[in-house]
Amino acid sequence: MLNGLLIWMTSPDESDRLANSRLGFVHNSRWVHRTLILLRWNLMKKYDFRCAALLVFVGLSAPCFGGEVATNDSSGGVVHFRESGGLVVMEAESTHSDLGDWVLKTDVEDYRGKGHIEFTANTKNGGNPKSPLQYRFTIEKPGTYQLSVRSRKRLEGEPGDKCNDGYFRVVGDFQANEKGAGIDILTVDTKLYGGNADSWGWAKMLDAHHKKHLPLYEFKAGETYTLVMSGRSIRWNVDQIVFRHESIDESVLNGKELEESPRVE
Numbered sequence: 001m002l003n004g005l006l007i008w009m010t011s012p013d014e015s016d017r018l019a020n021s022r023l024g025f026v027h028n029s030r031w032v033h034r035t036l037i038l039l040r041w042n043l044m045k046k047y048d049f050r051c052a053a054l055l056v057f058v059g060l061s062a063p064c065f066g067g068e069v070a071t072n073d074s075s076g077g078v079v080h081f082r083e084s085g086g087l088v089v090m091e092a093e094s095t096h097s098d099l100g101d102w103v104l105k106t107d108v109e110d111y112r113g114k115g116h117i118e119f120t121a122n123t124k125n126g127g128n129p130k131s132p133l134q135y136r137f138t139i140e141k142p143g144t145y146q147l148s149v150r151s152r153k154r155l156e157g158e159p160g161d162k163c164n165d166g167y168f169r170v171v172g173d174f175q176a177n178e179k180g181a182g183i184d185i186l187t188v189d190t191k192l193y194g195g196n197a198d199s200w201g202w203a204k205m206l207d208a209h210h211k212k213h214l215p216l217y218e219f220k221a222g223e224t225y226t227l228v229m230s231g232r233s234i235r236w237n238v239d240q241i242v243f244r245h246e247s248i249d250e251s252v253l254n255g256k257e258l259e260e261s262p263r264v265e
């Protein structure tokens with residue numbers, strides 16, 4: 001059907017070239033000029049009709065290509081976590097989204113859960129967002145939460161500021177905190193960077209408009225949110241994703257017992 005549509009759309013160009021060739025062959029004939037004007041009028045009507053048809057086609061197709069977060073996983077659902085004790089702890093590998101350019105690995109020691117994922121596209125300096133992964137969670141304890149991502153940059157000899165970031169955004173009913181990034185930054189794909197080269201570290205700072213911003217979110221009780229993580233720089237590894245309530249000390253991140261949050265059945 002798509003091929004047919006493409007052929008249908010491109011055919012006026014061929015008719016146009018034919019009309020132009022006729023114009024050059026008998027350009028002194030008034031009768032031919034009138035004929036060509038009629039021909040061009042007919043082509044314009046066809047164009048208008050085809051443009052209208054194209055708009056309908058694009059409109060019907062839009063939900064397939066963009067808009068809000070779609071359940072683009074093949075298993076029929078997004079993994080859904082429940083905040084507990086002021087923490088939302090999600091293993092990076094705990095997603096039903098198509099991994100795309102992310103690869104599941106277990107070669108970096110001390111990973112948590114069943115492994116970690118490494119981004120394999122773009123370059124050491126980054127690139128456009130690719131292979132979005134979804135993580136859904138519901139908040140019970142309202143308040144300010146900070147995002148931290150357990151990560152590692154596999155440099156392979158590159159400088160320490162390479163291979164160290166991904167894109168993050170959150171979908172849902174929340175507000176920004178005055179001490180952190182604005183809502184315009186938190187709701188679109190924004191670079192979050194960090195991590196150690198030789199061991200697991202934490203990425204916990206956003207970079208937008210050439211400034212650093214804390215990833216702080218004012219979440220509401222009973223609301224469900226979706227985090228979307230997309231690949232940015234090659235060889236960035238992600239092990240665990242954590243939202244921490246302001247009442248929880250940051251030292252909890254490196255505790256041995258930081259286990260994954262319970263799931264909503």
Ligand SMILES: [Ca+2]
Nearest residue numbers: 112113115239
């Ligand atoms: Ca993990």
